[in-house]
Amino acid sequence: KHFRVAGHRRSQGRISMQMEVDKSSKQRDNSKPRQTHISPELANQAINDAITYSGGDVVVMARTCASGFCDALQQCYGSEEISDVFIACGSGLNGLIGLQVAVELQKRGYAPAVYAAEQSKHANFRSVCDEAGIDLHDFIPSTLEFYYDIVVDALLGTGFDGGDIRQQYWTVYEMLISTRLAIVSLDVPSGWDLSTGPRKIDVTADSFIKPEVLVSLEAPKLGSNVFAGGYHFIAGRHLPQSYFWKRESLFRLFPARSQTACSCQVTRFASKVLMERHMGDLDNSITMTCGTN
């Protein structure tokens, strides 16, 4: 089964983004080059600041990120269209957010299942899954494509060291590369370099994760510049636009009226081929806002 992103008919109204001037854009220095993606250094700083913003509680932070992630996922794959979601989680914060995504999806009427590649540094996956009534796997089911509708990639995010994938992740990583199911990646597609995207050696071997949907947290990372899937969202927005603008001249990506933790969609990075596949005759210049704020 390979599910296409839903809702393209609704999108044909060509909703244009309202580019209102807000305070942060008035303060900006127009002599600086405009960037749309943040550096690895700022990404790491943003993690700490997002945690501080959440009262130092990583679980609180993870829940906000998970909620925005689920808003984005739901925009693409409604619970009336798909049901079973396989969530591949790593041991770091990316995996913790994946676990919270499972809890949130369960509440929203989906049937999530969690795969933990190794023991989490942040949570007891067994007790969280048991309490929420979510299946927890320590193996990849051979029938994955039969039983599941989409896969969430919450394996490796900004903490990926850029080297070869370690052995305990091989099975799940191989699945993420080869599955015919659509993948929704959290923050950074696993194995992608934070600055450059998929490594050259992996591109040459056509051996890298190609998500259909990417949900960046806080702001897009430099490496996601080469994302060529259908939809790119920003979620987990603890930090205001001005935070990024002051530090790296980040060009506004958030609509002025969208200053909350819910997700907003930026389709500007979508490749024309995929856009045509999903959205018929639409051109790829459309930016559509969504979410509940």
Ligand SMILES: NC(=O)C1=CN([C@@H]2O[C@H](COP(=O)(O)OP(=O)(O)OC[C@H]3O[C@@H](n4cnc5c(N)ncnc54)[C@H](OP(=O)(O)O)[C@@H]3O)[C@@H](O)[C@H]2O)[C@H](O)CC1
């Ligand atoms: N960007 C933001 O603004 C925010 C992002 N958030 C989320 O936090 C993650 C980053 O979390 P972190 O725990 O630092 O890192 P990861 O979850 O990506 O992964 C760390 C684990 O990965 C292991 N690792 C590293 N390299 C490899 C490798 N080559 N092969 C296998 N495993 C690898 C690493 O192992 P160590 O033994 O080296 O420690 C870790 O176990 C970010 O992506 C977002 O999801 C914030 O939550 C909010 C703000």
